[in-house]
Amino acid sequence: MELTESTVEGLLQKVSSLKREIQKVIVGQDIVLEEILVALLAGGHCLLEGVPGLAKTLMVRTLAQALHLPFRRIQFTPDLMPTDIIGTEILEDDASTGKRVFTFTRGPIFANILLADEINRTPPKTQSALLEAMQEFEVTYAGKTYQLDRPFFILATQNPIEQAGTYPLPEAQLDRFLLYVKIGYPTEQEELQILANTTGTRKTTVNAIVNGAEIRQLQSLVREVTINDDLTAYAGKLIRATRPDTTDISYVKEWVRWGAGPRAGQALILTAKARALLHSRYAVTMDDIQTMAYPVLRHRVLMNFKAEADNISSDKVTEELIKVIGRPKTL
Template sequence: MTEQDVTRLLAKIPLLKAEIGKVIVGQQPVLEEVLVALLAGGHALLEGVPGLAKTLLVRTLAQATDLPFRRIQFTPDLMPTDILGTEILEEDHGTGHRSFKFNPGPIFASLVLADEINRTPPKTQAALLEAMQEGHVTYAGQEHALPQPFFLLATQNPIEQSGTYPLPEAQLDRFLLYVRIGYPTEAEELAVLTGTTGTARPEVQPILSGDDVRQLQLLTRQVSISEELVQQVNRLVRATRPATSQVKFIQDYGRWGAGPRAGQALVLCAKARALLQGRFAATQEDVRALAPAVLRHRILLNFNAEAEGLTTDDAVAALLRDVSI
């Protein structure tokens, strides 16, 4: 990749943010974390109450990146084959020969929205595991490669628990980031009201191609990070484990800590955030900014924490306070 290629790619990042900003008002931290996941080559889980534009954000991102996009609405009766695809019997009218042909499902797209993923049973949720981790699916003993880049964004509603199936920890760990979406500010909400209740419909233009995304993902891995900062990330992740942690919060309330995948995710995300801001070196601020989204779904608290109303975000705050970064 030449210097001109790098300059060209980096110049497109502000344009991408501006294009998405035509539709999505505010929510800059959320947008940044979604773009971090995209550049780091991982997947993200978006959690927020209804009406916070989770689906709209993903659809707008698909338009601005010109990636093949599919939306899967998860329901209690959704089957794995509805996601992965199925085999159909075809007949050659000339020879009369019949054979099975794999018919790809909606997972075969570069950008996939798994909408309300916690509304479907574990059997169907598990159908995503291989796709998310390996970049291919297996049907009838045959592997079928997914298009590259492959980016899965899932959404879930945290307040309506009736008829839902919480994601198992093993599947949560497959998500690079767990992004929480809060309510907009008063000014942002006013801008939403005035901008979406008229006749104007903003048109989103594609800024990044699939090849651009692949090159940015490669460039992200080339961003520099000091050996000392990697050691600090390692200490932070190891401090999440109750058996060896020196952090009192984890000792008192921790049940299970993060595995090595969390450290890999935090290093990659720090690099991606640096690149989004036009830097070629990750800093402590990048690690601190992304630690909650990387760790909140990889720490399991005990019943004492639940009784006292404590969350994994409280655990991450204690870790950032007590572990030297």
């Protein structure tokens, strides 16, 4: 169904209201919040990384409260099993036949918003239980396939400093996350506001602003945002430049072990469109592409041992590539 202009304007106003509602609880972190909303509008999943105490879980819970959607949280631990995520079959009595039959009991993954808290604390076998759901939006168990309700949005958190008892996410799973968002410390003023807001008797109510049907409409609208051919070519050139086997850029060959694949290009263009819509624009700009390049490439450009020894991150590679790859002449 084609959306009318008034419907589109109403949806964009709701997105603005959604952001303000979350900001009732979350002080600062504007860039992080924008990137999470971009992932939601683009129909992808988000990996949040930050040290303990930076309100990662609170941010996800607040987003869930502001969305009129079922929300579930899974605390990932070393003993978590795949069936704890997707569900299992149990033996029950069938009242109509009197026989005992196996019935599938759905796990917490059957929700619209799923918080995978401390995802890197569980072994790869259990982490892989999310792969099919993240890509195909379905779950297969005992030969049967169960569709997940849409929208389906996974927000996973991990701690970058505590390595004991953690398991690095496999590259295949990392690539399933549309964005890799890093959360930093608040500014001095923001921290003072946090202290004032959270150590008294003040209670904040978060209202549900957007429902599932409206999220799906927004996700469809994102794909209608226009991007000109020159910007598409620029995005493709940026992605290809991350590959050490085919690029002529010396520091990519020196630092990068593995570059980004075509899925990164798709993610870059789609998130640039979502960011444009988030800013009430219906066309992608160069700023959208360059801003979203960091969270898109952060987990898709794998650094080699030399880069790690020299403390060179994938963000540094992205920064240098943006400097080197010039703007198209028509822009």
